[in-house]
Amino acid sequence: MRTETVIPCLPCRYLDDVLPFYTALGFDVTYRQERPNPYAAVRRGGIEVHLFGVPEFDPAESMGNVIVKVDDTEALHKSFAAGLRAAFGKVPVSGIPRMTRPRRMQGTAGGFMVVDPGGNWLRITRHKDEFDEPDPSEGRLARVVAAAARQADSHGDEAAGIRVLENGLARHADAPPAQRLPALVYLAELRVRTGDREGAAALLAEVQAMDLTPAERESLTKDLTTAAELTTDLHP
Numbered sequence: 001m002r003t004e005t006v007i008p009c010l011p012c013r014y015l016d017d018v019l020p021f022y023t024a025l026g027f028d029v030t031y032r033q034e035r036p037n038p039y040a041a042v043r044r045g046g047i048e049v050h051l052f053g054v055p056e057f058d059p060a061e062s063m064g065n066v067i068v069k070v071d072d073t074e075a076l077h078k079s080f081a082a083g084l085r086a087a088f089g090k091v092p093v094s095g096i097p098r099m100t101r102p103r104r105m106q107g108t109a110g111g112f113m114v115v116d117p118g119g120n121w122l123r124i125t126r127h128k129d130e131f132d133e134p135d136p137s138e139g140r141l142a143r144v145v146a147a148a149a150r151q152a153d154s155h156g157d158e159a160a161g162i163r164v165l166e167n168g169l170a171r172h173a174d175a176p177p178a179q180r181l182p183a184l185v186y187l188a189e190l191r192v193r194t195g196d197r198e199g200a201a202a203l204l205a206e207v208q209a210m211d212l213t214p215a216e217r218e219s220l221t222k223d224l225t226t227a228a229e230l231t232t233d234l235h236p
Contacts, residue, residue: 007041009050010064012118013057015040021097021117022049024087025080051118059096062119069127073102073111076124080114090233094193101189101226103149104134113153123154139179144168145186158190165190178216181207185223188230197234204231 012018015038019029027042027049038053047068070076080099084091092098097117102124104110111125134142144164152161165187169180184203191200207227217224 007048007050008064008066009052010066010116010118010120011054011057011062012051012116012120013053013055013059014038015051015053017117018051020087022051024083025114026083049122057118059117059119064118064120065123066121067123067125069125071127073124073126077102077112093189093233094195098193100153103153103186104146105154106143106146106150108150108154113156115156139172139175141168141172141175141179141183144172145183148183148186148190152190152193158194162187162190162194177210178212178220181210181212181220182223185227185230189226192230192233200230201234204234 015032015034019032019040019042022042022044023029025044027044027047029040030043030048031039031041033039039050040052041048041050043049049066077099081091084099093100096115096119098113098115100113102110102112109125111123114122114124116122134146145168148161148164148168151164152158165183169183169187172179184207188200188203188207191197191203204227207224208231212220
């Protein structure tokens with residue numbers, strides 16, 4: 001017996017604005033028409049999105065939101081990032097379109113955000129409904145990072161995320177380097193997003209100078225990889 005299917009319909013200015021972005025993410029265009037109205041459908045596995053064109057539409061004013069639940073947010077993000085780099089030479093991290101990195105977020109399931117060229121948000125999260133709360137052994141700054149991600153990634157308020165991180169780093173200035181590093185890397189990322197390249201470079205230099213044990217480096221592989229990617233973006 002066929003189960004119910006729900007397919008979101010999202011606005012954009014022109015189909016040619018959004019379809020190359022979705023194909024870069026690995027979607028197939030399964031339908032397209034220009035008359036009597038611009039309309040297209042894209043599909044990637046179990047994710048299907050329909051798009052309609054409105055020439056006077058302003059992507060900055062879009063309120064389109066779609067929640068996409070997947071088994072592995074890290075794997076999907078890696079695939080999306082590879083496709084964006086292949087198509088456009090980089091992963092857009094600010095403005096419209098953009099994509100954030102997978103992170104835990106305070107009070108909600110972790111994941112990442114994709115904002116398409118129509119200004120519509122695809123909120124990629126896990127099938128599991130329980131929250132992925134930081135372990136106490138990670139220190140209090142782990143909760144600060146999760147709170148900042150709720151503001152900067154989920155709400156799109158990078159300025160608020162920066163304030164949360166800066167206040168947390170000042171409040172926990174005595175935290176060991178291994179606990180400070182994820183907060184500094186995320187702060188550097190938000191500085192890049194807001195156009196503060198000098199501020200980001202200074203934070204990444206601080207990260208690079210940290211004295212970490214091999215075991216700490218192994219446990220922080222994800223953050224160190226992000227720091228390396230940000231450094232490359234700043235100094236291509």
